Amino acid sequence: MNINIIGVPLFYGCDKQGPQYAPDKLRENNLIDILQKHNHKVFDLGNIHVPSADSDSKFLYHRNMKYVNSIVTVNTNLAHLVNISINNNDFPLIIGGDHSLSIGSIAGVSKAFKNIAVIWLDAHADINTHETSPSGNVHGMPLGASMGIGHEDLTNLYYKETKVRPENVFILGARDIDSGEIDLIKEKNINVYSPEKMRKIGIENLVDFILDKLKESDVDAIHLSFDMDFIDSSYVPGTGTPVNNGFNVDETKLLLRKLAQTGMIKSMDFVELNTLLDENDKTLNLAIEILDSVFECIK
Ligand SMILES: NC(=[NH2+])NCCC[C@H](N)C(=O)O
Ligand SMILES: [Mn+2]
Ligand SMILES: [Mn+2]
Numbered sequence: 001m002n003i004n005i006i007g008v009p010l011f012y013g014c015d016k017q018g019p020q021y022a023p024d025k026l027r028e029n030n031l032i033d034i035l036q037k038h039n040h041k042v043f044d045l046g047n048i049h050v051p052s053a054d055s056d057s058k059f060l061y062h063r064n065m066k067y068v069n070s071i072v073t074v075n076t077n078l079a080h081l082v083n084i085s086i087n088n089n090d091f092p093l094i095i096g097g098d099h100s101l102s103i104g105s106i107a108g109v110s111k112a113f114k115n116i117a118v119i120w121l122d123a124h125a126d127i128n129t130h131e132t133s134p135s136g137n138v139h140g141m142p143l144g145a146s147m148g149i150g151h152e153d154l155t156n157l158y159y160k161e162t163k164v165r166p167e168n169v170f171i172l173g174a175r176d177i178d179s180g181e182i183d184l185i186k187e188k189n190i191n192v193y194s195p196e197k198m199r200k201i202g203i204e205n206l207v208d209f210i211l212d213k214l215k216e217s218d219v220d221a222i223h224l225s226f227d228m229d230f231i232d233s234s235y236v237p238g239t240g241t242p243v244n245n246g247f248n249v250d251e252t253k254l255l256l257r258k259l260a261q262t263g264m265i266k267s268m269d270f271v272e273l274n275t276l277l278d279e280n281d282k283t284l285n286l287a288i289e290i291l292d293s294v295f296e297c298i299k
Pocket of ligand 3: 122123124227229230241272
């Protein structure tokens with residue numbers, strides 16, 4: 001597979017310093033060599049430019065979507081690069097940065113396919129809007145925006161249509177969901193699986209079940225979005241919003257590998273690694289270990 005590495009050194013969506021260093025840190029820790037080892041051709045397309053914005057300007061464009069203007073600019077450029085990558089039959093691996101970059105990556109992927117699915121591995125649902133968000137942090141909004149829920153600056157990014165149908169979205173590992181998000185999940189009937197529910201079903205059974213569903217709805221590609229805080233907080237000090245009661249490392253790898261083996265994953269985000277919060281590179285090393293394991297199964 002031709003893999004296109006696209007770095008997105010963005011922290012505006014979480015409003016906390018740290019995730020902007022992750023793309024280069026992963027490169028310094030041999031990400032490219034590790035992916036090449038699995039017989040991939042790797043093209044490092046570098047980092048998307050993130051315009052500087054000082055913290056005084058964070059509420060300039062909207063009081064409850066901090067830095068929205070810069071986030072839209074970065075994501076529009078990201079969407080186009082991802083779209084070009086998919087149209088070239090390559091596999092874009094988008095390295096964050098915070099999770100707000102998924103607005104751009106999903107927009108780019110969805111424009112290249114007829115009917116995509118999104119599998120979202122995260123402790124959070126990230127379907128807040130400017131009206132429901134308790135923090136005003138845009139990294140809590142990207143999945144909602146991709147389903148057409150929220151402010152039009154986000155939902156109309158790159159092109160004016162819904163990027164993914166709610167029935168094609170599966171949120172796995174969620175265990176810290178805001179009350180406004182719970183209402184939206186009910187209203188739109190969104191598929192959300194807590195770790196507890198996933199363990200009950202069995203990780204492998206769940207992947208088989210999801211795949212059957214997506215085949216029934218004629219999905220032509222799956223976009224995988226992996227937030228580091230999917231993993232239990234005890235393993236990931238280097239992430240901005242850690243949550244306990246998550247999965248251990250082996251469970252995480254099992255799920256990711258099983259998903260990769262379906263052959264349906266055509267693009268992936270890897271986000272919310274915060275190297276400033278990390279302890280002795282524990283989370284950084286784990287990030288490398290996970291990417292190594294997943295890309296062994298991408299063919
Ligand atoms: N991508 C993330 N880590 N998102 C965390 C979101 C936290 C919270 N639900 C919020 O909207 O502010
Ligand atoms: Mn997230
Ligand atoms: Mn999260």
